[in-house]
Amino acid sequence: MTVRVPAKVNLQLSVGPPRDDGYHDLVNVFHAVSLFDEVTASRPEKDEITVEVGGGFAGQVPVDGENLAARAAVALAARAGRSPAVRLRIHKTIPVAGGMAGGSADAAAALVACDRLWGLGTPREELMEIAAGIGSDVPFALLGGTAVGTGRGENLTPVPAAGRYHWVFALAEGGLSTPKVYAECDRIREATGEPAAWPERSEPLMAALAAGDVKALGATLVNDLQPAAVMLCRPLARTLAAGRERGALGALVSGSGPTCAFLAESAAHADDLSVALNLAGVCRTTVTADGPAPGATVTSEE
Numbered sequence: 395m396t397v398r399v400p401a402k403v404n405l406q407l408s409v410g411p412p413r414d415d416g417y418h419d420l421v422n423v424f425h426a427v428s429l430f431d432e433v434t435a436s437r438p439e440k441d442e443i444t445v446e447v448g449g450g451f452a453g454q455v456p457v458d459g460e461n462l463a464a465r466a467a468v469a470l471a472a473r474a475g476r477s478p479a480v481r482l483r484i485h486k487t488i489p490v491a492g493g494m495a496g497g498s499a500d501a502a503a504a505l506v507a508c509d510r511l512w513g514l515g516t517p518r519e520e521l522m523e524i525a526a527g528i529g530s531d532v533p534f535a536l537l538g539g540t541a542v543g544t545g546r547g548e549n550l551t552p553v554p555a556a557g558r559y560h561w562v563f564a565l566a567e568g569g570l571s572t573p574k575v576y577a578e579c580d581r582i583r584e585a586t587g588e589p590a591a592w593p594e595r596s597e598p599l600m601a602a603l604a605a606g607d608v609k610a611l612g613a614t615l616v617n618d619l620q621p622a623a624v625m626l627c628r629p630l631a632r633t634l635a636a637g638r639e640r641g642a643l644g645a646l647v648s649g650s651g652p653t654c655a656f657l658a659e660s661a662a663h664a665d666d667l668s669v670a671l672n673l674a675g676v677c678r679t680t681v682t683a684d685g686p687a688p689g690a691t692v693t694s695e696e
C-alpha cells in the first residue's frame with residue numbers, strides 16, 4: 395500500500411501568545427505543494443514495526459519509535475485495538491526539519507496506508523483526530539489543498555483558492571527546531587515589549603486566493619515566525635533579500651524555517667528564479683513546485 399503525501403508552505407502564519415499547554419493559538423493558512431514523500435506499508439516478517447528511509451534526505455530521519463510515521467501506525471493500531479506490526483518504507487523528497495511539514499506528511503501517509511493495509515476503514519473524522527494527536531500539521535497533510543488552521547493549527551477549514559501558484563523553495567544547510575523557533579518568537583516579543591495580538595485571518599489574503607491573483611497573494615504573505623527563524627539562522631535574511639531582488643512576487647520563511655519560499659509569476663519564472671538563487675550562492679539548493687496539491691493519496695495497492 396503506497397501513499398503519496400505533499401509538503402506545505404504557510405501563506406499566513408499568525409502566532410498568538412503562548413498557551414498554558416505550551417502551544418500557541420494560530421491562524422495558519424496551509425497550502426500543499428507538489429513536493430511529495432511516499433510511504434509504503436506492507437506486512438512485516440516479524441510481529442513488529444520497522445521503518446526504512448530512502449531518498450534524498452534519508453540520513454537525517456530517525457528510524458526508531460521517534461519517527462512520526464511509526465508513531466502514527468502505533469496510534470492507529472491502539473485505536474483499533476490491534477497489533478501495530480507493519481513494515482514502513484519512506485521515500486523522502488520533502489526537506490527534513492525545513493518548515494515544510496515533511497515529518498507530519500509521513501505521519502499522515504502512514505495513517506492512510508496502515509488503515510488500508512489493516513482493512514480498518516477508519517472514518518475520516520477519526521483519522522483527522524488521530525492525526526491531530528500526533529502533531530499540529532498532520533491533519534492538513536491528510537486534507538491537502540489550501541486550508542485555514544486554527545487552534546494549534548489542527549482545526550481546519552478548506553479555503554476556496556482559484557488558480558495555480560508556482561513556488562521556488564531555497565533549502566538551507568541544516569534544519570531548525572520548531573519548539574526553539576516558537577520560543578525565540580516569544581523571547582523577541584518580550585524583549586521588544588510587543589505583545590502578541592490574537593491571530594486573525596487575513597482578509598486581503600483570502601481575497602487574493604479567491605480571485606487567483608498571484609501578485610496580490612505575493613504582497614499578503616506573512617509569517618510571524620520569520621523574525622525568530624532569521625535570528626536563529628542569520629543567512630536567511632540574505633536569501634530572502636536575494637529572492638525579492640530577483641523578482642519574486644513574495645518571499646517568506648516557510649513555517650519555522652529554515653526553508654525560504656518564493657512566489658513566482660509562472661512556471662517559467664519559477665525556473666529562472668531558481669537558477670538565479672543558485673547562482674547567487676544564498677542557499678544549499680533550490681526546488682520548484684506548484685500548488686495547491688492534493689492531500690495523502692493512495693497511489694498503489696500492491
Ligand code: C5P
Nearest residue numbers: 416417418420529530546547572573576
Ligand atoms: O504539534 P507539533 O508536535 O508539530 O509541534 C511541535 C512544537 O512546535 C510544539 O512542541 C511547540 O513547541 C510548537 N508549536 C506551538 N504552537 C503550535 C504548534 C507548534 O508552540 N500551534
